[in-house]
Amino acid sequence: MLGGKGRTLVLFSVFFLTAGFAFENYFLIYFAILLLFSTVVSLPLFYYQMNIEELRVYRELEKEKVFKDDFVHVKVIIENTGKSGFDFLEIKDYYNPQLFRLVLGENFISTRIGPKKKIKFSYILEPKVRGEYPLGPISLIVKDRLGFNAVERVIPDSVSDILVYPPYEDIKRIEILGSKRSLNLNYGIQRSKLKGLGSEFFGMRKYVFGDQFRLIDWKASARTQKLIVKEYESERDVTVMILVDSSNSMAGGAIENTKFEYAIRACMLLTKVALSRKDNVGVFTFSDRKNFKFLKPGSGDDHFYQVLDFVARIKPEGKSRFVEAMGFLNQRFQKRSLVFIISDLEANVKEIGQAIRKLAPFNHTIILINPFSPWFEIHEIDLSSTDKALAEAISEEMMEHILALKQEVRNLGVNIITVGPDDMMNQVLGTYMEAKKKGSAY
Secondary structure (H helix, E strand, O other): OEOHHHHHHHHHHHHHHHHHHHHOOHHHHHHHHHHHHHHHHHHHHHHHHOOHHHEEEEEEEOOOEEEOOOOEEEEEEEEEOOOOOEEEEEEEEOOOOOOEEEEEEOOEEEEEEOOOOEEEEEEEEEEOOOEEEEEOOEEEEEEOOOOOEEEEEEOOOOOEEEEEEOOHHHHHHHHHHOOHHHHHHHOOOOOOEEEEOOOEEEEEEEOOOOOOHHHEOHHHHHHHOOOEEEEEEEEOOOEEEEEEEOOHHHHOOOOOOOHHHHHHHHHHHHHHHHHHOOOEEEEEEEOOHHHOEEEEEEOOHHHHHHHHHHHHOOOOOOOOOHHHHHHHHHHHOOOOOEEEEEOOOOOOHHHHHHHHHHHHHHOOEEEEEEEOHHHHHOOOOOOOHHHHHHHHHHHHHHHHHHHHHHHHHHOOOOEEEEEOOOOHHHHHHHHHHHHHHHOOOO
16 A cells, blocks of 8 residues: 555645646646556565565463453564565554553664564563453554555454453462451451361260261260260361352442442352352353353362453353343352342342252352442532432432342342442451351251
C-alpha cells in the first residue's frame, strides 16, 4: 500500500494534472504524469525488494501469571533473517489501557534493522483488575527509504494471555487471618471431634468384640475384673463447598471492588482457613449454563493455589440460572457438606427457593452469604440529596426482596446473612467457625 508520503504525492499529482488541463499548461501535465509514473513504478519495486517474510517478530513475557499489585515485564524481539536490510520499521504491541497501566517504557518502536540483525525493546505494565486478559496483537509496518510505500501486517499468533491474581496483599492478609494463632485469638480453636484413634484421651468403656487389643487398659481391667478399653478423640474433617454467583449483576460497584471481587476474596479467605483446619474445599462458580465452572474438593497447601488459579480466570457474565446451576452441581457432587452460597440473590424468589430444594436430598448445611447490592454500589461514593433518596428507595425495595427470600428458605433450614463491604470477610469467617463449632455440617 502507499505510505503517507506516497498518498501525498498522488494528491499533488492529481492537483497538478487538473491544473494543467484547466490552464492548458503542458509543463504541469507532464510533471503530474511523471509523479504518478514514479509512484506506480516504485510500488512494485518496493514489494520486490522488501520481503517482509524475512522479519520475525515475537513477544517474551517474564511471567504469564502475576498478582494485581505486581508488574508485567514485556519484551518484543524483531529479528531479520534475510540478507537485505529494512530502512524503516514501525512495531507496536497493543494492550487494553482499561486493564493495564503503562508504568515504564513504550509499547512501540520506529527503527531500522540490518541483515541478520536482532533488535529488542521492552516496557512494563501494571494490571488494574483481577482476571485473565489478552495482550496483543503486534502490528508491523515496513516503509521504503522515502516513505512513499508501506506494508502493514498483524503478526499471527501474537496474542498472549495474562492471568492476574488478586493483590498479593490480600493473599498475605488471608494467610495471617487463616493462621491458627489468629483464629484462636479472634474466634477460638474448636474442631468437631469423633471418638476414634486420635491422640486426645476421651474416656473408658467396656471391651466389645472387634476392639483392638492395644486399646485395652490392663490396670483398669485388673481392678474391675472386666476388659476395659481406652477411647481417644479424632478430629473430624468436613468438605466445604463454596458456590459463587458469577452473573452480570455481581459486577455492580467500583471496578476493583465489585460484589464479585468481594465474593472472590471471601472465597479465598474461606478456602485458606478451611484448608488450614484440614478440611476439604471445592469451588463452583455459576451464572448461565455455559458459565458453570466446577473445581472438585481437595486439601493441602497446594490446593489453595489451585483455587487461586481457578477463581482468577472467572469473570462475571451471563444471567444467574439458580435451578440449572444446582442441578449441575448435584450431578458432580453429592457428599454431605458445609455449603456456602455467595450471591446478590437478584433472581426470582421462587426460583432461588426451588434451587435450594434441589440440594435438600443430600442433607447439606447451607449458608447463604448475600452481598447487599446497594451497600456495595454506593460504597464510598459522595451522593447528592436526590441520589441519596433514590439509593434509599432502591435499598428498601431490595431489602423487601431479601426478606421475602428469607421467608421462602426458612422452612428449609437455610439462613441468609446480608453483608456489606466492611463486614463481609468477618461474617464469612465467623459463620464458618460457628458451623464448625456446632458440628452441624455432619
